[in-house]
Amino acid sequence: MSRPDTPSESGHPRDYKIIVNGQERTVSTDALSFEEVVSLAFDPVPTGPYVLITVSFRHADQKPAEGTLTAGASVKIKNRTVFSVTATDKS
Structure with a gap:
């Protein structure tokens, strides 16, 4: 039987500490999209016809x-x- 105070059963989001480009960030979701990770890395996000963004994870x-x-x-x-x-x- 699971405990009722675990984050998934209490309805409260769990915070995760992740590292993006060497900086610690805190997020309240258990999955991140490419676009969300890019937004965490860059403010503003680089744009342009020749901009290529690469995201790796471990x-x-x-x-x-x-x-x-x-x-x-x-x-x-x-x-x-x-x-x-x-x-x-790519210039």
Whole structure:
């Protein structure tokens, strides 16, 4: 029998501490989309016809636990999931 005070049963969101480009961030969801990770990495998000954004992750709460996140996709996270986000401009 599970305890009624666990976050999933109490209805309260759980906070996760993740690392984005070396900076600790706190989020209240167990999955993040490509777009959400990019928004956490850049303010404002780089735009332009030649901008390419790459997102890699490790220590995720899924199999595989590391890889590359593509636009429109999401990753299941846990505490200390690490994201590296880069933006390049093909000039």
